Amino acid sequence: MINIPKGTKDVLPSQSHKWQFIEDCARSTARVYGLREIRTPVFEHTELFRRGVGETTDVVNKEMYTFEDKGGRSMTLKPEGTAGAARLFIENGLASSPMPVKTFYITPAFRYERPQAGRLREFHQFGIEVFGSASCRTDAEVIFAASAFLKSLKVGTRLELNSIGCKTCRAEYNRALKEYFAPHLSEMCDACRSRYEKNPLRMLDCKEEGCKKFTSGAPAITDYLCGECFAHFEGVKKLLNENAVEFTVNPRIVRGLDYYSRTVFEFVSDQIGAQGTVCGGGRYDGLLEELGANPLPAIGFAAGIERLMLLMENSGCPFPEPEKPRIYIAGMDENTRFEAFKITQELRTKGIYAETDLMERSVKAQFKYADKLGAEYVAVIGQTELSDGAVNVKKMSDGTQSSVKITEIYTYLSKNQ
Numbered sequence: 111m112i113n114i115p116k117g118t119k120d121v122l123p124s125q126s127h128k129w130q131f132i133e134d135c136a137r138s139t140a141r142v143y144g145l146r147e148i149r150t151p152v153f154e155h156t157e158l159f160r161r162g163v164g165e166t167t168d169v170v171n172k173e174m175y176t177f178e179d180k181g182g183r184s185m186t187l188k189p190e191g192t193a194g195a196a197r198l199f200i201e202n203g204l205a206s207s208p209m210p211v212k213t214f215y216i217t218p219a220f221r222y223e224r225p226q227a228g229r230l231r232e233f234h235q236f237g238i239e240v241f242g243s244a245s246c247r248t249d250a251e252v253i254f255a256a257s258a259f260l261k262s263l264k265v266g267t268r269l270e271l272n273s274i275g276c277k278t279c280r281a282e283y284n285r286a287l288k289e290y291f292a293p294h295l296s297e298m299c300d301a302c303r304s305r306y307e308k309n310p311l312r313m314l315d316c317k318e319e320g321c322k323k324f325t326s327g328a329p330a331i332t333d334y335l336c337g338e339c340f341a342h343f344e345g346v347k348k349l350l351n352e353n354a355v356e357f358t359v360n361p362r363i364v365r366g367l368d369y370y371s372r373t374v375f376e377f378v379s380d381q382i383g384a385q386g387t388v389c390g391g392g393r394y395d396g397l398l399e400e401l402g403a404n405p406l407p408a409i410g411f412a413a414g415i416e417r418l419m420l421l422m423e424n425s426g427c428p429f430p431e432p433e434k435p436r437i438y439i440a441g442m443d444e445n446t447r448f449e450a451f452k453i454t455q456e457l458r459t460k461g462i463y464a465e466t467d468l469m470e471r472s473v474k475a476q477f478k479y480a481d482k483l484g485a486e487y488v489a490v491i492g493q494t495e496l497s498d499g500a501v502n503v504k505k506m507s508d509g510t511q512s513s514v515k516i517t518e519i520y521t522y523l524s525k526n527q
């Protein structure tokens with residue numbers, strides 16, 4: 111027996127309606143926010159993530175599924191959607207479209223992490239990426255979209271917001287961080303010592319307990335924002351306040367990916383254990399330039415579908431029931447089973463979810479099975495019904511029966527919604 115790889119999950123027929131519900135909510139949100147779907151390959155050149163996501167991140171350093179293809183090229187399964195979306199934008203010349211370019215995706219992503227509740231090696235994201243606008247209204251719009259999506263799932267989360275500034279203010283902040291961390295460096299992990307040299311901000315994201323006790327007292331980035339970044343952040347906060355989106359500013363949020371600048375945010379829950387961030391995002395005004403294109407501001411987020419599912423299950427959010435057959439057409443014997451089959455196919459061509467016997471069951475067993483499926487109506491076709499051209503249609507919820515012409519079953523079902 112070959113088992114499923116560690117950190118991956120099957121979606122069973124009894125569970126897929128939950129996935130469809132979350133994806134439908136994602137698509138509905140995307141529709142009203144004017145976001146158009148994009149699809150990028152599952153694998154990309156490794157260089158894209160090295161340059162895009164950043165050499166000092168855990169994602170690039172430890173977690174990528176990288177392999178050499180038969181042509182000797184280094185390829186990586188996408189660990190997230192933003193770098194691929196930016197590549198798509200550049201490569202397809204979308205910079206010449208009217209701005210902003212508003213996109214979304216639903217994609218699998220792959221990270222070689224230690225699996226636990228809400229942390230998988232293959233997971234799925236609903237993400238949005240908006241290219242071309244530096245306005246704080248775009249930040250607010252993207253956050254509203256995330257909030258509206260989460261509301262449509264009826265999950266409760268809290269929004270934590272921060273600004274990590276631009277290159278200018280971050281240089282000063284990095285200096286302050288270096289000054290703060292210098293005396294503790296010998297007690298911190300190897301990765302932090304290397305981050306200290308390359309990207310001190312990333313030290314705030316360290317998950318090692320031994321390092322966390324130092325990071326908690328580090329200076330706050332919000333005290334080092336330059337005038338423009340400060341004004342931008344004030345603008346975002348004002349828009350959120352004015353539109354009744356609750357948030358708290360958490361200066362410790364730096365996000366695990368290097369491309370961010372200015373606004374960053376996370377929607378967090380306490381109900382799903384240690385991996386409580388169900389949705390995270392922010393601005394990445396420097397990414398397109400980093401990937402070789404003209405500079406262009408952009409912002410987005412991604413929500414983890416498995417984490418949302420876990421949150422919905424843990425907090426008892428209702429998933430809509432999977433669709434039930436409107437009618438089950440049973441056949442009494444060999445001959446009438448063929449008739450039942452024909453009628454069923456006809457109803458399906460008219461858009462009715464109908465079922466019939468495929469297992470040579472007795473009429474009694476067919477009734478039982480129809481009940482198990484939750485069919486709304488059952489009709490039994492015997493020789494008499496065939497020669498009369500009419501059947502008794504039984505409503506399963508109250509047992510009432512109506513005689514209906516075989517040719518009028520569709521009309522009957524349409525009238526009795």
Ligand code: HAM
Pocket residue numbers: 189190191192193221223228229230231232233234235237238239366367387388389390391392393394409410411412413414415416417
């Ligand atoms: P991220 O915070 O790395 O951001 O991931 C976004 C979401 O994906 C997380 O909040 C979480 O719900 C889910 N997620 C991440 N890793 C795992 C995992 N191993 N197992 C299950 N779920 C996971 C990004 O990926 C950015 N690309 C988001 C973004 C878009 N920023 C700007 N645009």
